[in-house]
Structure formats: structure tokens, C-alpha cells
Amino acid sequence: MTRFQSTIPDVCDRIQFLPRQSPLDFINLIAISDVMLDTIYFCGQNTTHEGLAAGTPVVTLPGELQRSRHTMCFLKKIGLESCIAKNSADYINIAVGLATNPELQQKARLMIKEHAHRIWNEQEVILEHERFFQTVSRPLTPN
Secondary structure, eight states: OHHHHHHOTTTGGGOOOOOOOOHHHHHHHHHHOSOEEOOTTSOOHHHHHHHHHTTOOEEBOOOSSGGGOHHHHHHHHTTOGGGBOSSHHHHHHHHHHHHHOHHHHHHHHHHHHHHTHHHHTOHHHHHHHHHHHHHHTSOOOOO
């Protein structure tokens, strides 16, 4: 809080830290959230999975590195490109729009509900992993 008080003093009183949640309470917290923010520059992959499983829209700003692009791929897979920001200002606008516009939020939740199965039942990824592991686990043959 000390850092927030010095860097964003005009809004730091709006920041709240919650105590550690049980797994069920954490999922319930996600489910009642208006929007989730994918961690910029890194990866909120597990949390993104949890958010989408709960039907909560997730906003992301993909970076150059693979670790910051997981959520983008999930959102593209379910047709929710509107939650993929192009820059920092877009990230903020998308997040605020979802948090303050119930109609927009409901549209995103419906898209997640109708298309999240595209993530959970992704056979191509499973088959590619299988192919990879079969390839690398073959005994080496001498030349």
C-alpha cells in the first residue's frame, strides 16, 4: 500500500487486498467478478482457465514473449477477440467497458458459455503432444 500511496495517491483508497481464499471461495469470487485482468508481461494461464470456466470475461494485452500470449490464444479460440487489447490504453478501455456496461459483459459471458468447449476439448493439441512424445521417446539408432 505504501507504494500505491506514493504512485497513485488519488485512487489508492479504492484498492483492497483480500485474504487468501479457499479454492471454492476463489472460484466463487471469480464467478461474481465483472471482469478479470490477465497479468501484463507474464502469464495468468491458470487464472484465465478458472475465469473462463466460471464464465467471467478476461482482458489481455499480449506481449512479444510466448508466456504473455496464452490468454490471447484462448480468447481467439472462443471468438472473443474483443477482449484482446492492442495497447495499454485499449486494455484499460476494454476492462472499464466490461466492468461498467452490463450488456457488453453479458454478451462476453454468453460467448464464453457457448464456445469455451473449444478450449477444453482441444484434440489437436493432445494429438500434437502425443506425436512429440512418441518422437522423442524412440530409441536412438546408430548411423
